[in-house]
Amino acid sequence: MTEQIPPRWASETFWKKTAIWVTGGSFVLLVVLTFDSLAKISAGGPRVPAYSVINKDIGYRFDKSKQRYQPVIGDDAPLFGKSLSEEEAEKLVDLGKKTVQAKNCMNCHTLLGNGAYYAPDLTKAWLDQGWIAKESREQMMLNFLLDPEKNARTFGSNRKMPNLEITQQEAEGIVAFLKWMASIDTNGFPHNFRALGAED
Numbered sequence: 457m458t459e460q461i462p463p464r465w466a467s468e469t470f471w472k473k474t475a476i477w478v479t480g481g482s483f484v485l486l487v488v489l490t491f492d493s494l495a496k497i498s499a500g501g502p503r504v505p506a507y508s509v510i511n512k513d514i515g516y517r518f519d520k521s522k523q524r525y526q527p528v529i530g531d532d533a534p535l536f537g538k539s540l541s542e543e544e545a546e547k548l549v550d551l552g553k554k555t556v557q558a559k560n561c562m563n564c565h566t567l568l569g570n571g572a573y574y575a576p577d578l579t580k581a582w583l584d585q586g587w588i589a590k591e592s593r594e595q596m597m598l599n600f601l602l603d604p605e606k607n608a609r610t611f612g613s614n615r616k617m618p619n620l621e622i623t624q625q626e627a628e629g630i631v632a633f634l635k636w637m638a639s640i641d642t643n644g645f646p647h648n649f650r651a652l653g654a655e656d
């Protein structure tokens with residue numbers, strides 16, 4: 457009787473080696489992808505502009521070749537008429553972001569894909585068509601945040617935002633945070649968003 461040699465894939469060492477190589481390979485890939493993602497999501501990159509972008513006009517244009525909207529950073533348009541240094545801008549945006557977290561705006565709103573859909577998506581709220589006013593856009597947003605009940609806009613939804621007792625300084629931070637967020641290239645997300653002065 458001749459002894460049969462078992463096929464290679466049936467040996468235990470073959471599977472042990474395969475497991476080690478697959479685990480090692482995946483680990484290296486994960487490290488590379490982590491650094492790649494960090495570079496893409498940090499402020500100051502090509503998709504996520506530096507915080508001082510709040511000193512500029514932010515537009516929203518449909519890119520025919522990509523079939524999606526893209527933010528367009530334009531001329532000088534300082535927020536509240538004050539041109540800020542990179543450091544000052546970061547501080548203001550940071551205050552806004554922390555206020556948004558502390559007041560749990562995500563309980564009702566969505567920001568960059570996280571949150572709820574009870575109230576409008578805030579990712580591009582800075583560019584919302586509703587902010588056409590006699591006064592400046594930032595002043596209108598500020599008044600709304602400080603007293604949303606009195607300055608309700610309700611987009612035909614009949615839902616009202618409650619007064620969250622935001623201070624003037626916090627509200628300015630939120631407006632800066634929303635303006636900066638609108639400048640981020642989110643691959644056209646959220647969809648069906650109708651921007652203020654959008655060009656086709």
Ligand code: HEC
Nearest residue numbers: 559561563564575576581584608609610611615616617630
């Ligand atoms: C209890 C739910 C709720 C919470 C919490 C809430 N909002 Fe709202 N928000 C709403 C509703 C409802 C509207 C639409 C109201 C309207 O149009 O008058 C709205 C509208 C807005 C708008 C206008 C949106 C646009 O596209 O123009 C902004 C900006 C906004 N909220 C910011 C915030 C921020 C910042 C926070 C946290 C500090 C927050 N909201 C917390 C319910 C909420």
